[in-house]
Amino acid sequence: MIQLNVNGVEHSLDIEPEMPLLWALREEISLRGTKFGCGLGLCGACTVHIDGTPVRSCSYPASAAVGKQISTIESIGSEETPHAIQRAWIKHQVPQCGYCQSGMQMAAVALLNDNPNPTDEDIDAVMTNLCRCGTYDRIRAAIKTAAKEMV
Amino acid sequence: MGITRRIFMIGGATVGGGLLLGIGGVGAHLMTHNRINTQRDGHTDNNSTLVNLWLRITPDNNIIVINPHTDMGQGTATGLMQIVADEIDADWSQMKSQAAPADVAYSNGKVFEGFMREMVTPPEWAGNLVENGFYRMGDLMKMQMTGGSSAVRFTGWDAMRKAAAATRQMLLAAAAEKLDVDIASLKTQSGTVVHENSGQSYTYGELAADAANRDLPKDAAFKAADQWRFVGNSIDREDVPAKVLATAEYGIDAEVPDMQYAAIATSGVFGAQISSIDNADEIKTARGVSDVLIVPDGVAVVADNPWRAEQAVRKVVFQRESHANDTLHTEDVVQNQRDALAGELSEGLSTGEAVEGAADIKAEYLVPYLAHATMEPMNATVWMQDGKLNVIAGVQNPLGARQRAAKEAGMKIDDVIFHSRQMGGGFGRRVAFSTTGDEPLSWLVQAVRIALHSNKAVKTTWSRETDTRSDVYRPLVLGQYEGALADDGKPLLWRSRSYGKEMNIKAIAPPYAIPNIKVSYADQPHPIPTGFWRSVEHSQHGFFVESFIDELAMAANADPLQYRLSLLAKDSAAASVLNKVAEMSGWRYGADADGRAMGVALVHSFGSTVAQVVEASMTSNGVSAHRVWCAVDCGTAVNPQAVEAQVQGAVHYALSAALYGKCDLKDGGIVQSNFHDYRLVGLAESPAVEVAIVKSDSPIGGVGEIGVPPLAPALSNALAVTDGVRRRSLPLV
Structure with a gap:
């Protein structure tokens, strides 16, 4: 099991350690604000923050994010309180x-x-x-x- | 003769024979289309009343614009709401938009009538270039298309404006009857009809049911421009907040219970099909994989996560049928086109006397195949439920896609439910319509096959690599140009030959006053699938024509901007935008101390005229475009900030193509695969783009595509000034 902290919430996921974080976010946790564009870290459509640093989640293994704070676009602001x-x-x-x-x-x-x-x-x-x-x-x-x- | 504002009806099955029925107004239009009953049936919910084809007024006085166009960021919904709000006399807070369902009742014939009108009565500017529009009207009338920069100018300006004006008249008439007063004593304001003498008033919502039963007026007058409150103002687009908050739902974001995911590997050769899969059993042992199958043009793997599906499909070993394209290379395509241009050609436009053998200025231009590279790759989610085939996808033609899905499934269109979604880029890729016979919806066809084969809900998504290598490409085109100058340096002769034709355009003639013009083309097909790419034929012919006129200017030792002006009527839209762009850019012919020079280009497309100046230089890193100025005549700019955004965006889109864009053919497939070898311009190298909209009396023109065509020639023309080298093929880097 891979433990991920996404937007302050702990998730325990039965996924391969090498699965790119993008696909764990989009399809295992249903956070679809983060987009797939190229799969090679070239376009940045999949950018999330890990411990405050922007990373391209399509080419970042989920296991590398264990123990870190992952933030997605869903955590940045809302209709009521936009960033x-x-x-x-x-x-x-x-x-x-x-x-x-x-x-x-x-x-x-x-x-x-x-x-x-x-x-x-x-x-x-x-x-x-x-x-x-x-x-x-x-x-x-x-x-x-x-x-x-x-x- | 100016533009004729007649509206043409296209008469059913006899369209191929060219029957056109001129009709006088929105009422006749509605009755002839016989759609109103369908519409009423479809909108009886919420106790609201459908007043006519495109508008709905609710009891609580909301005015809903039913938008037949789909969104890819062009701002159509907001533009249509602005037009309706003004003509019906409503407040902005009342205005709402709703996406039209993918139904024949909402097919946007007005778009095609608009194109047809351009065909029948072309603007003076285009002279005798008659065939600048769609021609297969019979097919097109059944479509619900977003393309051809048509939404605001045809659906909005031609149709919705008439509908709104007629609706206002009907509301006034309904109020006059209720109040038993003369209609002339009533006025409308902020979504109400007011009788000033008595102080009585009704909201539109209160009058809607009565108004809907009245005959449609045939002579509802439009507001004058000085009465507009919304048209011409930069109103925030209604689609923006959800995109910023990331709550907008794209096709790729679909979620259906128990959904599986499919990935596709292409056969690698255009047209070649897969004959067998060698290692299907092994592939199926991979975690999460449930199915491996042959689909048109490739193989598919179905799994419980898109990454697992993609990993597995890359390991599939397959056998491919041999195909004539197996050994196809770009060089073969170019040679074939050169041979074709040396052979029998079809006549395009010819004026004056043919002057044979007198041309001493010659140039051959070449532009490559281009992929669309929408940021959201092609995808569709398909499943069967209660005997209906459900499809979730974002397309520029939902009705066309629904028909195609039904055909693939062997079902009636009524048994297909199409759930239309936001598009992560379109640029013509998602038009879902072809004039070549190529299949623009191969991804949807694959998705339908996979879902039916697997008997599951399946989201099929192309990888970036599959998307780049399975496109319907902007055609590779070779153009050969010949010219001669008169003693005064002005062009005496212009001859051009080019390969292929798009949308029956048959090549483009220059907009300049030249006594002898001969345009011809090789009416032959492409060996790989081609399709519409933002600005269609203008992306290549704009480059050819505006490069060659620049070559003639240089041969005449003339300032290229002044040279163009000397060949245009002083009061023309073309002269107006050229003068404006010269003023904006502080036009200068010649390189400055830093080696920077300006180039200019002028292209009329989609009913609008755009002049661009690019300031560029050759640097140690290659070509650098520093600044771009655009002067636009689109007639009425319904939402100026949206026009600016479209033109700015088009410049960057075109700059990617001019600098880097090419899809090379090797052994029958495309070499490029992802953004490292199919490069897009990034922010750091994107020039500041300044856009000015000139005031004009021109008819309303399109906007979404018009910024693309002038960029490449203006950039290339600037570089020629810096070093004297004429660049005749793209890309430049």
Whole structure:
């Protein structure tokens, strides 16, 4: 059995140690906000936080997350209490198809936790998730808005 | 002659013979379609009253727009609500949208009537380019499609606006009868009809039942633009919050009790089928695996977790039938196209006198096959329940997908329940319609086969690799161009030959004033499946035409932007957007001290005109696009911020293709597999994109695709300024 702490809740899962965390989250715990995009850690649609650090869960074995705090998009904010990043994402009308945006927001939240006032260069260096709809102009603007709000 | 605002009805089975019936208004449209009874039957719940085809008014005074289009982030629902709110005279808080079911009663014939109108009365701009629209109308009328940048301009502007205006008239008439007053003494505001003299009023919800029984007016007047409260305003899209909160449900998020998961490995050669599986027994011993089977174009493994299914399917050893494509390589396709262009060609557009042998400027362009690479790979969840086949999927044509699933299952369409979901990207991939005979729904066909074979609920999901290698591709196209200049440097002659035709377009003529134009094409097919890719034929022909006019400008030693302007009518939309983009970008012809130069391109597509300037340079890392400016004439911009978003996004979509996009053929299959070798532009290399919407009297145009075509030629044209090298094939890196 693999013990995972996801969004503060303990789960005991009968899965292979090498099963990527993504599939444990999506299909064993039914947390489907985290998306599958490529399976090789290239696109970032599956980004979650492990002990606060963004990781690409499609290529991160579930066993490596044992004993750590896993946070998914479901824990970041809610309709009643959205995260500053989520408020900024709505204000700037960032998503188009929206499929990459949970991973994108998880990367942005981690960026701001680490660096509350990122420059354009900081954003370029960290925001390596891919968006096929090309929402990059607004992602950049929304991160700056959220940074101001969080100060 | 301007655009004719007639509405054409397409007459049933005789469409192939070209019967067109001109009709005068929304009432006749509704009656002729004979859909209203179906609609009423379908909407008697909640004690609300269906007033007409696209609108529903509830007793508590909500106005529900029944949206036949599906969402992939383009903002259709919000745009349609804006149009209706203005024309019916409602407050925004009353407006709701609801997805139309995948039912023939909601097939969006208006979309195709719109395309048909473009075909019959093309804009002046297009001159005698008549065949710029759909042509297989008989097939299309049974579809419920989201594509062709059509939702707001055809469904919204042509149909829903008329419906809303007519509804308002019916509500006024119902109130006049109730109050026994003259209709002229009534006015509408905020979803109520008010009799100012007496102070009496009724909400639309109170009047809806009476209004629905009235005859539809044929002459309901539209509001003037200065009366609009919603159209033209940047209203937040209604689909955004759920996407931000990650509560939006995509096809891949389906959950059905006792669901199993299927993964697919492709045969590896287009058209080649699997003849046998060598190690099925061994595969079935893997944990969670319940089934291994041959499906069209590949093999499938069914398991209790998608990762287990994927791991297992990669271990399947199979035998493949031999196929003519077994030895197919990209080089063969290119050579075949070059040979075809040297042979007998079909006539496209010709004007003026054919000037043979006088062309001294020649160029051959080549664009590659491209995958769509939607972020959400193709997937469908299928199961039988109470004798009905259930399908969960996100598609651009739910009715078409429902029909295809029924055909595959050997069932009647009435026995298929289609649960439409949010799409994680479409870009034409999920159109579920083909003009080539290629199968755009092979993933759905596989999913139906697997579920029926396994007798379980099964979610079939393509891996990124299978998705990249099983697409319906943007065609690889070779184009050969020849030109000659007159003594004043202006083009005297323009000849082009290109391979294939998409949507009966037969190649694109330049929008410029050139005395002798001859466009021809090789009407031949592709050896691999092709389909619609955002902006369809314009992605390749835009690159050809706008590269070649730039070559002519350079040959004439002219500023390429001024050269284009000198070949356009001063009051044209094309000249207007070129002037605007020159102003926005601070247009400069020539490289600056940092080696940065600007390039320009102009493409008219989907009823809109876009000019782009790209500032680019060659760096040690290769090509860098620093900034992009876009000037857009889409007639009326219903939701300007949504227009901006679509054009910005289209630029990045097109930039990925211009810099990196190619699908190479080797031994009959696609070489590229995932984002490491089918690269997409990331945030760090994405240029800032500035969009300006020009004020215009142009008819309303499409938006979702129009930002794509000018990007590649504008970028390539900029690079030619930096180093004098003309880049005639894509991708650039």
